[in-house]
Amino acid sequence: MQPEDDALVINLELGKDRQQECLDALGIGVKSGQDGLDVITGVAVTWLSKQYHAQSLCQISSCDILSQAPSLSGAHELVQNLKKLISTNSSRTSKVASFDIKSRWAKGLLKGFSQEEKSQWLPSIENDGFHYLSIKPLGEIQAYCLNLGVEDLWLLTLGGGGRAGCIRVQKALKPEEQLLSRLVHTETLSLENAYNKFTAAQHIGDALGQDYLPHVRNALIYPQKKYRGRHNQTFHWVLGSGSWRSLLENQGAKHG
Structure with a gap:
């Protein structure tokens, strides 16, 4: 793919029946005995740029999709990777938006964090069973960065296939800082x-x-x-x- 400097990203989380069907097929949807995740459809639009602009709302300073290995220690290793990523790339003012969600897997991962750690987290917008899919982190950027004025925010969100998305956004824009490249x-x-x-x-x-x-x-x-x-x-x-x-x-x- 040809690299671009700017991109208009449109998130289309539409077609509730089919979206819900996927969650139900994975056993985490709203069928009897499942976790209870209920899809909320929606549309979001984001403009991303590699260049600094005075009009920019926030800056991405870290971005990773971590994956849980298919082993007995996979969940523990995922939690440790999350902790390491946050602790080595955070400042005194950093806040964390919880990945808490109506999911047995999420509840299990949360047990790997201490009460002291979790007590400082901002609540997930999905902790009531509603599942916004890819729009979750965008909703939390709007809620916490734009509306509440949080200047340094870690967004954690769980995804299908044992994945955890981790992105850090900052309002204090620093044009000289570059996002570190990752192996993709x-x-x-x-x-x-x-x-x-x-x-x-x-x-x-x-x-x-x-x-x-x-x-x-x-x-x-x-x-x-x-x-x-x-x-x-x-x-x-x-x-x-x-x-x-x-x-x-x-x-x-x-x-x-």
């Missing part, structure tokens, strides 16, 4: 193939009336065990012979 693992995947696998899994329930959630879980790429323990894993979705228009038309979209 990128997996290039076919969007058409993923779409076909996902719709085939849905068809089992829609047409045959069978329990299709296990098939949906198998069709999902990001939770697969081969990506566990691999920090800063990203997925680059590409189109082959098809197009965005044909994919959208399969979903019933109309074009002018």
Whole structure:
């Protein structure tokens, strides 16, 4: 991919039925006996720039996606990695937004932090069961940095496949400081193939009336065990012979 200096990022967390379907397939949704995460859909827009601008609202000074290894010590190691990342890159005024969420995995990870540590944290906007997906950290930037004036904030958010997102934003802009580069693992995947696998899994329930959630879980790429323990894993979705228009038309979209 060609590196760019500026990017307009649009988060589209839409289609509640399908979003909720993914959580339910992973056992953390709202089905009987599950954790109780209820998807809240929404749209967010962010402008990112590598260059300093006087109009900038905050500056990203650290950014990582940590991954829990598929071992007995995986959760402990993830907690220790989180602690190390925060402690070595924080200032006296740093605040932490909790990753607390209605999830048994989250509750287990929280046990690795002392009461003294957690007592200083700002509450997660998801601690009531509502799940804002990728919009969570943006909502917390708005709530804490822009509305409450927090000048140095760590945002922690949990993601599918045993991942924890960690980003530090600061209001005290320092143009001379550079974001340290990280080793990023990128997996290039076919969007058409993923779409076909996902719709085939849905068809089992829609047409045959069978329990299709296990098939949906198998069709999902990001939770697969081969990506566990691999920090800063990203997925680059590409189109082959098809197009965005044909994919959208399969979903019933109309074009002018």
